[in-house]
Amino acid sequence: MEQLQLKLRQTAQHLLSEGKVDLLIGYRQGSLPLRTTPCFIAQEQEADALVWNSFCTNNLAVYLPALFRPDPRSNKKEPKRVGIVVKGCDCRSVITLLKEGQILRENLVIIGIPCQGVVDEKKVLAELNGREIVKAEEQGEQILVVDEQGEKISLAKGDFLRDSCQVCQHPVPPVYDLLIEGGRAKQVLPDEYGDVEEIESRSIEERWEFFRKQIDKCIRCYACRNACPLCYCPECFAEQSQPRWVGTTDDSSDIMVFHLGRIFHTAGRCVDCGACEAACPMGVELRRFTRKLARDVRELFGYEAGVSLEEPPPLATYRLDDYDQFIR
Amino acid sequence: MSRKKAVSGGDQSPDQQWEPKIIAFLCHWCSYAGADLAGISRIQYPPNVRVIRVPCSSRVNPLHIIKALQHGADGVLVSGCHPGDCHYGSGNYLARRKFALLKRLLEFIGIEPERVQFSWISAAEGEKFASVVREVTEEVRRLGPAWKLVKHLNVTDPPTAIEQKQQISTRG
Numbered sequence: 001m002e003q004l005q006l007k008l009r010q011t012a013q014h015l016l017s018e019g020k021v022d023l024l025i026g027y028r029q030g031s032l033p034l035r036t037t038p039c040f041i042a043q044e045q046e047a048d049a050l051v052w053n054s055f056c057t058n059n060l061a062v063y064l065p066a067l068f069r070p071d072p073r074s075n076k077k078e079p080k081r082v083g084i085v086v087k088g089c090d091c092r093s094v095i096t097l098l099k100e101g102q103i104l105r106e107n108l109v110i111i112g113i114p115c116q117g118v119v120d121e122k123k124v125l126a127e128l129n130g131r132e133i134v135k136a137e138e139q140g141e142q143i144l145v146v147d148e149q150g151e152k153i154s155l156a157k158g159d160f161l162r163d164s165c166q167v168c169q170h171p172v173p174p175v176y177d178l179l180i181e182g183g184r185a186k187q188v189l190p191d192e193y194g195d196v197e198e199i200e201s202r203s204i205e206e207r208w209e210f211f212r213k214q215i216d217k218c219i220r221c222y223a224c225r226n227a228c229p230l231c232y233c234p235e236c237f238a239e240q241s242q243p244r245w246v247g248t249t250d251d252s253s254d255i256m257v258f259h260l261g262r263i264f265h266t267a268g269r270c271v272d273c274g275a276c277e278a279a280c281p282m283g284v285e286l287r288r289f290t291r292k293l294a295r296d297v298r299e300l301f302g303y304e305a306g307v308s309l310e311e312p313p314p315l316a317t318y319r320l321d322d323y324d325q326f327i328r
Numbered sequence: 329m330s331r332k333k334a335v336s337g338g339d340q341s342p343d344q345q346w347e348p349k350i351i352a353f354l355c356h357w358c359s360y361a362g363a364d365l366a367g368i369s370r371i372q373y374p375p376n377v378r379v380i381r382v383p384c385s386s387r388v389n390p391l392h393i394i395k396a397l398q399h400g401a402d403g404v405l406v407s408g409c410h411p412g413d414c415h416y417g418s419g420n421y422l423a424r425r426k427f428a429l430l431k432r433l434l435e436f437i438g439i440e441p442e443r444v445q446f447s448w449i450s451a452a453e454g455e456k457f458a459s460v461v462r463e464v465t466e467e468v469r470r471l472g473p474a475w476k477l478v479k480h481l482n483v484t485d486p487p488t489a490i491e492q493k494q495q496i497s498t499r500g
Contacts, residue, residue: 006494055411137391199436206474208438237391245391253398253479257391260437264390267429296429318421320411324429327446 001138004183006054011111011178014045020108021083027056033136034121050320053138054157056117059267059275060084065102065232081107081218086117089273091173092306093229096153096269102232112176112186117165119143124160162275174307193295195288214220217282225262225284227279237261267293268314271306348468350377350403351396353388357415358450359407364384373458374465386419393444397477403443403468410448439476442467448477
């Protein structure tokens with residue numbers, strides 16, 4: 001990890017001093033333990049602030065579309081050249097954005113890092129059961145946490161990975177310009193949609209009950225949308241007033257329409273990075289629904305989001321013999 | 329129709345028998361013409377269907393379907409041209425992919441599969457249009473009124489100007 005971090009800093013310094021990028025997006029130490037925070041680096045002296053560890057959870061691709069959106073007030077014609085530090089899932093988000101024409105490949109330097117899986121802060125906090133963490137650091141396969149009493153607790157990292165990391169199929173970025181080598185990527189487990197199938201096996205009323213319970217938790221803060229790299233629309237359907245797709249009430253029906261709309265918008269695009277669920281303050285299990293769509297897209301159309309740059313998006317293309325058993 | 333009735337979805341009084349209300353999105357080039365043919369051929373079909381004409385089945389946004397269910401439709405039918413017949417070449421193929429996913433997602437969250445249905449009806453298939461409407465109506469009737477996504481607002485209609493005056497005068 002230390003070595004990777006050093007290599008990352010050197011690479012960043014090199015890119016900035018050579019003028020290959022104007023801006024580099026990476027992670028730096030957060031102000032709280034177990035946290036890193038996204039940072040935007042424009043000077044080569046600042047490259048030493050970059051960190052790389054298992055707390056680098058954010059999907060940095062979320063910042064890209066705004067950087068490439070033309071600013072009508074700016075007289076600069078050329079868009080910025082941006083470097084970005086990506087894990088496997090972040091890279092797949094970048095690929096989706098490239099395919100959708102939101103960002104420019106020639107102005108982008110993708111710095112890939114083989115990912116070992118990131119630590120879910122909520123799981124660690126739950127394990128500590130209310131004790132405050134004053135310090136946390138990574139030591140190989142262990143996370144060393146120090147609580148307010150000064151007690152040191154060692155946790156096995158593998159048990160505290162994010163749910164999305166545990167089923168991750170692409171820990172190594174599929175596309176990159178520079179790969180920070182030397183790290184060991186997380187072992188890929190067989191691809192299983194057990195969580196989706198478990199819901200599918202329930203009766204229709206139980207499924208409805210599950211959905212309703214999830215929606216009841218939602219306070220409609222839109223954090224899931226803001227954390228999602230795919231939600232780049234300048235005006236979201238949730239806030240449009242002509243037509244008013246979603247009522248501005250706290251009625252559960254309106255919250256359902258918002259979530260159904262958002263979930264459906266990720267169809268064939270979602271790379272299951274887990275940013276929505278991590279951002280949710282109320283613990284809504286959003287990935288169950290996005291994964292259902294991802295599973296169906298793979299099953300019906302044989303497509304996996306964010307893996308290749310060439311394959312057309314599944315909902316922008318068709319085959320003559322597509323699944324049609326549901327049509328009269 | 330008052331707002332209260334519109335959002336609760338029923339325009340019958342409780343003692344009248346409930347009738348399913350089905351929103352049909354019909355493509356202008358095939359299914360709408362099919363419905364037209366059913367009409368001019370004097371083919372009987374249930375009056376439960378409310379037709380909305382759209383340029384193409386792929387014009388139907390999944391949110392249109394979800395919103396219809398939210399605002400009191402008991403069932404939604406989307407119908408377009410047969411594969412290969414689309415006026416725009418590929419609209420119905422794109423719609424097919426979109427609706428395959430939507431239908432499965434709605435079933436996943438617990439919406440009965442009969443509530444949201446899809447069909448291909450050509451301009452020559454007046455009889456098929458009538459039979460599809462008959463079947464969909466019967467299936468939805470068996471399910472009973474939709475309630476899962478329906479928005480229930482616990483607000484009464486705002487008082488009219490006369491009522492407001494009366495309230496002020498009774499308060500003295």
